[in-house]
Amino acid sequence: MKENAFIFEDYTVDVRRAALYRGDREIDLRPKSFEVLRYLVANAGRLVSKDELSQAIWPTVVASDESLTRCVSDVRQALTDGERRIIKTVPRRGYLFAASVSMRANTPASAKANTVVPRRSLVVLPFSNLGGGEQWDDLVDCVTLSLTTDLSQVPGLLVMARSTALNYKGKAVDARQVGRELGVRYIIDGNAQIGGDRIRITAELIDADTGAQLWGDRFDKPLDDPFAMQDEITARLFRTLGIELAAAESRRACCERPKKMDAVDLAMRGWTIANRPYSIHSAEEARKLFERSLAIDGANVDALVGLASTHIYAVTSSAAGNQSEHVRIADAAISKALAISPNSAHAYYLSATISLLSGAPERTLRQCERAIDLDCNHAWAHALAGLSKIWLGRAEDTEAHVAKALRLNPREPQMFHWHLFIGIADLCLARFDRAVDRVRCSIDMNPNFATAWYYLAAALALAGRETEAAEASAAGCRRFADFTVSRFRSRHKGINPTFQAQRERIIEGLRRARVPEQ
Numbered sequence: 339m340k341e342n343a344f345i346f347e348d349y350t351v352d353v354r355r356a357a358l359y360r361g362d363r364e365i366d367l368r369p370k371s372f373e374v375l376r377y378l379v380a381n382a383g384r385l386v387s388k389d390e391l392s393q394a395i396w397p398t399v400v401a402s403d404e405s406l407t408r409c410v411s412d413v414r415q416a417l418t419d420g421e422r423r424i425i426k427t428v429p430r431r432g433y434l435f436a437a438s439v440s441m442r443a444n445t446p447a448s449a450k451a452n453t454v455v456p457r458r459s460l461v462v463l464p465f466s467n468l469g470g471g472e473q474w475d476d477l478v479d480c481v482t483l484s485l486t487t488d489l490s491q492v493p494g495l496l497v498m499a500r501s502t503a504l505n506y507k508g509k510a511v512d513a514r515q516v517g518r519e520l521g522v523r524y525i526i527d528g529n530a531q532i533g534g535d536r537i538r539i540t541a542e543l544i545d546a547d548t549g550a551q552l553w554g555d556r557f558d559k560p561l562d563d564p565f566a567m568q569d570e571i572t573a574r575l576f577r578t579l580g581i582e583l584a585a586a587e588s589r590r591a592c593c594e595r596p597k598k599m600d601a602v603d604l605a606m607r608g609w610t611i612a613n614r615p616y617s618i619h620s621a622e623e624a625r626k627l628f629e630r631s632l633a634i635d636g637a638n639v640d641a642l643v644g645l646a647s648t649h650i651y652a653v654t655s656s657a658a659g660n661q662s663e664h665v666r667i668a669d670a671a672i673s674k675a676l677a678i679s680p681n682s683a684h685a686y687y688l689s690a691t692i693s694l695l696s697g698a699p700e701r702t703l704r705q706c707e708r709a710i711d712l713d714c715n716h717a718w719a720h721a722l723a724g725l726s727k728i729w730l731g732r733a734e735d736t737e738a739h740v741a742k743a744l745r746l747n748p749r750e751p752q753m754f755h756w757h758l759f760i761g762i763a764d765l766c767l768a769r770f771d772r773a774v775d776r777v778r779c780s781i782d783m784n785p786n787f788a789t790a791w792y793y794l795a796a797a798l799a800l801a802g803r804e805t806e807a808a809e810a811s812a813a814g815c816r817r818f819a820d821f822t823v824s825r826f827r828s829r830h831k832g833i834n835p836t837f838q839a840q841r842e843r844i845i846e847g848l849r850r851a852r853v854p855e856q
Contacts (some may be wrong), residue, residue, distance in 0.1 A: 344379045346424075348407040349417065351379050355521045356499055360415060369490045370395060370405075371412035373499050378413075378425060378435040387432040455546075457587060457602060460524040461498035461516065462486045464507040465539070468531045477564055478530045483540065484572040485526070488713075491681070492580070494640065496603065498522060524552075524583065535561050538570050543582050553582040573715030573746045581751070584609040589663035601635035604628070608644045613751050617786035618818075621651045639682065642675040646688050653695050653829075654755075655818070661829065665695050672792055683713035690722055699834075717747035725759045728766055731836030738762035739854025754783035758790050765793065765847075766840035770801035788818035792826070796847030807851035814853075824853045 344351040346775055350359040356372055358365045365551035367375065373395050378386060391464050410425065410433065417424050418636040426434045467478045483500055498520055506516065513525050526540035557574055559567040573577035588610040591603035599607070611620050625648035631641035649668040654663045669692050675685045690705035703726045709719035724739030740756050750756070761776035777794040780787070791814030798807035814821060822847055849855070 344376075344382075344439050346379065346382070346439045351376055353502075354519065356496075356502060365416045367416055368409070369497060369499050371409040371416075373501060374406070375411040377431060379439055380385045380669075382435040382437065382439040385428055385432055385434050391433065396646040398464075401677075403711075434852060455517070455521050455523050456496045457523065457590075458494055459488070459496040460526060460583070461520050461522050462489065462500075462504050462526045463503055463511070463516070463528075465527075465541075466508075466529040468529050471532070474530070474532050477537075477568070481530065481568055482528075484568060485575055488572060488576045488715075489579070492643065496522070499613060510611060513544045513546055513549045522546055524586070526579065532561070537567060538562050539575075541575055543579060543586070545586070552586050553578070569715055570746055573717065574749070576715070577747050577751065580614045581609075584613065589711060599664035601631045601638045601641065604634070605638055605640040605644060605704040609640065612644055612647060615751060615754065615784040615786070617784075618652075618655060621648045621655075624648050637674075637678055639675050639679045639685075642671045642678075643682070643685055643688060644673070646671040646692075650688065650691050650695070654691075661695075665692060668692055668720075681712055683709040683716045685721065686712065687716060687719045687722060690719070690726075694722070694726055694729065699726045702726040703730070717743040717748050717750060720746065721756045721759060724763070728759075728763055728840075729834065729837055731834040732841075733763040733840065736760060740790065754780040754790070757783065758787075758793065761790075761797070762793060765797050765800070765844055766837070768843070770797050773797040774801060774803075786817060788814050788821065792821055792848065792851075792853060793844075795851035795853065796844050798847075799850035800843065800847040804850060805853065807847075811848075811851040811853050822856055824847050824856050826853075 343353065348361055353376060356369070356376075356392065358367055358372065358375065361718050374391065375653060377391060388403070388406060395409070396405070404642035412423065413547065414425055420426055424435065424437045426436050428434055428597045459831045462482055465478050465482045467475050482503075486497060486500050489495060502520065508727050513527075513556065516525055517523065523546055525544040525546050526541060527544060528539060531538045531540070536558060537560075538556055540554070540556040543552045544550065545552055555578065557571050561567060584606045587603070587606040591599050591607065603626050608624045611627070613622040614620060625645060628645040628648065631638050632645065635641070646668040649664040649671075664721070668688070672685055672692065673691045675682060676689065679685065686705050686709035690702045690709065692776070693699075693705055694702040698852060703723055706719045706723040706726065708718050710723075713719070721740050724736040724743075727735040727739065737760050740760050742757055743750075744753070747753075757776050757780040761773045761780060764770075764773035764776055774794065774797045777790055777797060780790045781794060781848050784790075795807045795810035795814060798804070798810055826848060827841075827845060
């Protein structure tokens, strides 16, 4: 009989659910820290060397002593083992799990009593290598591992450990059976096809309750740089899956408990709306949902980040009547989110956006770099770094940053912003016809973003196409009638002399397009 749970003192390590319980209460542990605990418990009474433990937990990479020490520290804290009575350190040799352990095949009473599977729970099954030859097995495994690792860093998302998912490698499995065995709501499955100098990754998100496919897509990349290919495909999968999971949870909550949504439900519903092409109306609708979520749970990071994003949109869309108040609320929300989740790359990106709105492009660039340090595939941080270069008088650098974002996430729902960034850079560099084309591309993606219409008007006017410029200005006015030259000037502050001169050129274009002065 296969043991699914280890019991020691008043703790239960539930292997099937990858969860630690003390009595009826579940104790939070990072996925890698749980794997360290599971391995030590399974080898209770035996000295486990650091090398053995590292190889078991990080089989495909060389982990630092610091990573292992941090995991052991996390476990000791979870077990209130400050005196190192349960997990003993044997100097220069390794660790010994000293508590008496028993085993059983069923799950702890608390897990049995709770028949509701954790809402945001999933497993990434090992991707299959279809006809690529054994030499590509490691590359395909690394895509699975990278995706599992990235998803496990998302606050509030329960991701089964890779070692658990490996039990299904090479097997034909039924999604519903996997869901029952692992206690998860969603399954990510996929395969890789390698031919010539290209790789095609096909992935799907499956509802473990019904076995229905919720989303599926394929990604083609050249194999000339396997590491870059792995990073880009993983980043695209990660971002798309985040959007699809939020939408799936939102639909489920609307069906199952439309009148009893809790903080998580409301936050997911807010993000479902926020992930659509934005308009002033949709931003306000999403904001109300985030505010309702925070009224229930003021520490919900998803809701805090979402709230900040809607207030930032109110400023960047030129729709905010009191821009400083929107910036203040966004800044407070992001500061709280970072205090709760200090390694959130997306929170740092939003903090960078607030810095740019506050007229601090140098700080913006530093915060973008911090976000990229935390998540090198954060497409938005790369794009915003490009925008900050405009304010720093380095508009010629913008397109390269945005091109990186487009490679990482070519299906970003808010991509219209990125094309606008390149259009603004072209406008600053007096490449007016190119600016017109790029800003039109942004407008085609989201015609409701009023700011883009005014940049189009300026570009057309400076290109000598003043009739079209007036039409673009009128289109912007229909979407946001309070836009004026003085409002634009007050928002786009900066001390860089190159940027100041470029901004004056754009203002001249706005005037030629008949945008009101006051």
